[in-house]
Amino acid sequence: MTTAVTIPRHGGTGGRTAVAARARQVVKAYGSGETRVVALDSVDVDIARGQFTAIMGPSGSGKSTLMHCLAGLDTVTSGEIFLDETEITRLKDKKLTQLRRDRIGFIFQAFNLLPTLSAIENITLPMDIAGRKPDAEWLRRVVDTVGLSERLKHRPNELSGGQQQRVAVARALAARPEIIFGDEPTGNLDSRAGAEVLGFLRTSVDELGQTIVMVTHDPVAASYADRVLYLADGRIVDEMLRPTADAVLDRMKDFDARGRTS
């Protein structure tokens, strides 16, 4: 039932394709025999480059697992995941770490920053770890975009929750990763701070051409995306392009109702 959403857009001619990441027949199962639980059930998905994709679904639908697998944080039981043209499911930890460091950015729900480092140190951390010099011009632009120029020397505990998440966004953007994964990045924020952060993410897609994948259960957050994928019971069951909050909410209710009646 997943073929409907796999719309191949890449030309397959090498170089940078229109698809930033894709999953093929990805299965993620825990346990075995009687206790076997399937979190992802033969998922096929393409993440379009330069787009903001939201993954939605009820608790336990496998949305976080899918993101973790796409981001090389978690292993799959079977299937293949490509980041650009790199097949990542068979990479060793060392290569995978390098891949995350150089090609992927992360924004988590909470605890995004190292408490011992200042805001700017947190932002440049992935590049520091890699031993790369940050591009000063780009860095300034990112920092300006997220509106943090005044607070760069502050430690995380001197920043508000919204500011902390903005630092996390800046960190994800600063290294110019091919793709940024957000795991409920606004889950811990009030609606105003959340809107701010989502606005930055939207801007970075529109103005900087960034690819973003975000897991959320908040219809308002999902409405910032270009495309929403719906997961249920480990499968992609639907998708919505150019969503609005109301449309997303309706669709969710729909799923809930179906879930109860079936």
Added chain:
Amino acid sequence: MSVLKTSLRNFFAHKGRMALSAIAVLLSVAFVSGTLVFTDTMNTTFDKLFASTASDVTVSPKGAAVDDETPQSGRPESFPASLVEQVRKVEGVQAAQGSVISTSVTVVDARNKNVGPTSGAPTIAVNWSPNELRSVEMASGHEPRGPTEVVVDGDTAEKHGLKLGDELRTISVAGDFTAKISGIVDFKVTNPGATVVYFQTATAQRELLGKEGLFTQITADAKPGVSDETLKSSIAASVGGGYKLQTAAEAADAGREDVAGFLDVMKYAMLGFAGIAFLVGIFLIVNTFSMLVAQRTREIGLMRAIGSSRRQVNRSVLIEALLLGLFGSVAGVAAGVGLAVGLMKLMSSIGMELSTDDLTVRWTTPAVGLVLGIVVTVLAAYIPARRAGKISPMAALRDAGTPADGRAGRIRGGIGLALTAAGAAALVAAARAEEAGPGSLWLGLGVLFSLLGFVVVGPLLAGGVVRALGVVVLRIFGPVGRMAERNALRNPRRTGATAAALMIGLALVAALSVVGSSMVASATDELDRSVGADFIVQSGTGQPIVPQAQAALEKAPGLDHVTEYRWVDATVTDPRGKAEKVGLAATEPSYVRDLRRETTAGTLTDAYGKGAMSVGSDYATEHAVKVGDVLTVAFKGGETAKLKVAAITADTGTVDNGAMYTNVTTLAEYLPADRMPQSLLLLASAKDGQETQAYQAMKDALAPYPQYKVSNQADYKEQLKDQVGQLLNIVYGLLALAIVVAILGVVNTLALSVVERTREIGLMRAIGLSRRQLRRMIRLESVVIALFGALLGLGLGMGWGTAAQKLLALEGLGVLEIPWPTILTVFIGSAFVGLFAALVPAFRAGRMNVLNAIASE
């Protein structure tokens, strides 16, 4: 759920985190109980030995030295055989036996190798009598039957590969004589290490005492129904007051007292080191509980929110500490018994035989171990427990994943600085002290206060010192180094306490190494300044030099002169009638060339004139004695002389400080020949240009007398250095225990920090920190903590050592030498300690699953 139940659950839930603290308690308790078991076992061994050898009543000459003390004359006090007959006739005496016992002997095998013990135990030569069968049994061969037969104990025979028929040469003041081994005996009880040889009675008298018909001791046994006490008074009535009488019980007590001094020194020294380990362990326990409480803040807040009282929370932490103390101590006591057995094996390997049959575990040992372990653990956990009690119920609601960075308070800084200043002031006072007594008190206070001060102020210093170290060590590691530095600094109190634990051990190492090198440097300096002799001859065991060895030595070609140095006890009375017991050095006129001494009055050569002597300046001042005054000198075992003071030596330096000199010939006028003390040491100088040949010739001449060693100045200095070095190594070895506990502390802090920072580690791994980088970060943090501790410890220790040297300058330790190579080695070594301590925590951090780490609360 009761408080106890919560504690139990918590304890077992965190048993991994408790393990290192438990090991620290275990080690300290093991050291204490091991020491107790070991010394108790030694006591049992000696008790059995004394009980097996003592007869009902022993009669010996009044002036006789105790068993293992060798008389200066090299000849034990004796009495004629008729006394044995007299004792035999005393009413109540069943049997009486005369015996000859001498410890002033050296026994060598056919290859001139000393078969005596190397452990400081004596070589004992005894006449054979059936009485000996009480303590030994003939293992092979037969008793000595003629003047050329000797029986040796089995332990010695085994150690030196002696068999029946082998020749043994016995060296005593009375001369050398060779006998063949006719029998080998085994002890029925454990012989802790003495070498024992037996001769036929007449042979023993002739060869040990120089004359037949003499005995050194009578052992008398009572008739049935006669008590030892009654027998003792009957014999006393018969022989008169000139003899020392001991019942079996008294003899055993005397023997026990004799070894008790040595055993006590050993026991208290080892307990002292165990105490240091405990002190270090306290830091570890405080840190562990602080961290556990911090990590459990939300949990405790929840407990408080649902109605636990402060006291209950407090108590639940203390109960955990109690359990920790209990487990650690029980295991520690068991390990202590093992340690004692190990020590006994170790002692056996250096010549002190101890048997596990005598293993003595008194009820006090586990009692002391358990009480100590539990009390110390609970006390150490008290502060964290109180802090736990103060956690507000609000903590449950706060998002307190990691505890807030601990900011060390201003009050703490004030107290720490005040203590440190007080300590420094006391150390300065000690360094400037004019007298040793108050000086050592100042030193003790200075050490105590400066240590406390450093412990208190340590967390405040952590910031500056770690940053400074960071600049030197960490910056080269880039962002990983920077993160390591920040991590080490994020909880200064924890870093401070962890480093302080290491600091204590290293401070002692540094202080002792400073004192040790200053000792060697001072002695070397003194030798260079005052000793003119090329060579010194002495025995390693304090045995005086027998005349035949001296004669052999004097024949060595290339020698300019050999100077005797004899020591005699005397009572000296000044012209005003004030008497004092002193030792006099009886030597020869050439001694003034061998040892240069300043005089404050008179000329030292005149003191070697007939009827003359010299005194030290301290004595002269105290007794208002001037050159020309006549002193009354009552030589022990001889006559009383009137000697004129011809010179007063300046009491400076360490060699012969305060000695009174007189000529050997003067002494000979007042002492009978057989009471003349033998030379304690000989000094010699070669003819000009023949130093090398003379040195070799002297070595050759002394080859048949392996108990003596000849050294030239260079070798002597080297030996001195080696001796101090060996002593220091033993002390370092004992301090290693405290350092091991401190290392456990570093491991513990890192391990708990890793757990505490699980989410951070997960985050860093997620955004691309490699395993290697992560491990390196943890290792660097560990290295920085260790170096911080080392820096504090070495600084503190050098301060202590310098103050101690300045104080000891009063005792002649005039030269301060800081052993920079040692200090530097310890500093660099502590970096490796840090690396080592980080091994397991770094490994575990590297193995953490990234996703779980992110997800963990």
